[in-house]
């Protein structure tokens with residue numbers, strides 16, 4: 001059986017062939033050894049947390065928050081139930097790595113969640129799985145049943161005093177349910193709307209109990225760290241950026257897909273692994289961390305390494321690791337129009353700046369794209385973005401505002417050309433056809449944006 005190719009440095013996706021996801025296969029790859037050692041040697045929870053801190057594992061869900069530090073916030077001694085939640089909602093446009101982990105290596109996630117449960121004295125764990133990848137949810141259920149049957153999950157795990165229940169829960173595809181507190185609301189059976197913070201989930205989480213939420217990839221990295229040691233994990237990456245990272249490389253590359261590379265790998269190398277920019281075209285820009293992160297032009301990206309600190313220094317964020325590659329056939333106004341439409345559609349509507357502002361951003365970009373823009377629209381976009389970012393309950397507001405600012409900052413000439421010449425700078429025969437499925441709802445917005453411009 002041919003192995004799936006995630007790259008030569010893969011550790012989480014190493015030795016996978018698409019079929020060897022079952023318990024016996026995972027055990028043959030040393031799976032559950034870390035959990036067994038922790039339970040048999042009665043390793044202290046604080047030692048596990050110290051190991052994670054040393055490994056410089058940072059959350060793979062978006063913000064890159066240090067995992068060991070997050071686990072240390074959990075009030076372990078507090079009486080009553082405490083929970084661990086795995087965020088497999090994976091709704092960020094461009095991101096498609098967590099579903100690979102769940103599809104091809106689900107027991108690594110289960111073992112990571114169990115170690116988390118032990119380290120934080122949590123009585124139960126929930127894996128909230130993106131509902132539009134239903135077969136993955138069903139497969140995870142199968143893997144979980146295997147783990148229960150083998151005594152890795154449930155009461156008195158492997159004869160120890162540690163008991164931990166685990167459940168898989170399907171989401172229904174709303175992007176906002178990936179935001180951790182909206183996810184908790186959804187898990188509780190309510191409408192997925194973000195909560196005000198503080199209180200943070202560590203003190204008031206699922207059903208009002210202390211809860212720690214991590215991304216799927218974050219949990220999957222934990223068994224490897226506990227098996228090979230924090231130093232080995234840290235050495236794979238660079239200081240403050242331990243380990244490998246799964247990048248979903250999409251867009252105008254010859255071989256789109258998921259690649260697992262060491263943090264600190266040059267972007268040029270990752271691009272090469274993905275087959276380079278498709279033939280005959282030049283790189284124009286890259287969104288390095290999922291659609292909510294600022295876009296960067298080609299020259300900056302080609303000089304940047306793929307780790308949290310380097311991307312931040314270059315002016316964007318590593319986010320979820322979704323690398324959206326755009327070549328010179330891309331109209332940046334049209335690209336921003338599409339992104340703005342997404343955030344407008346996905347806003348939960350709770351806060352005014354986000355509810356009203358995302359629609360405003362979309363309509364203004366829409367009219368520029370359609371030849372009805374005015375020069376003052378560029379300042380207006382900047383102003384509306386400033387009035388959303390940092391003024392909302394959750395970070396979806398920032399996610400809507402940051403791309404707008406960055407597209408105008410780096411590709412201003414294209415926006416100006418659209419306004420002055422009422423057409424695109426990129427030659428017509430080169431620009432790809434407009435997206436299909438969502439074309440229809442655009443016309444009413446066009447009417448609105450024309451009326452606003454008048």
Ligand SMILES: Cc1cc2nc3c(=O)[nH]c(=O)nc-3n(C[C@H](O)[C@H](O)[C@H](O)COP(=O)(O)O)c2cc1C
Nearest residue numbers: 059060061087089090091178179180214215218395
């Ligand atoms: C609008 C929005 C959507 C998000 N979607 C996801 C998601 O799909 N998966 C994820 O792991 N984190 C997502 N996050 C981040 C989570 O709120 C949370 O920070 C993360 O799950 C923590 O895990 P980590 O520390 O392991 O990164 C989202 C955040 C926002 C604001």
Ligand code: SF4
Nearest residue numbers: 348350351354392394
């Ligand atoms: S920022 Fe947007 S998505 Fe987040 S809570 Fe407010 S309205 Fe909802």
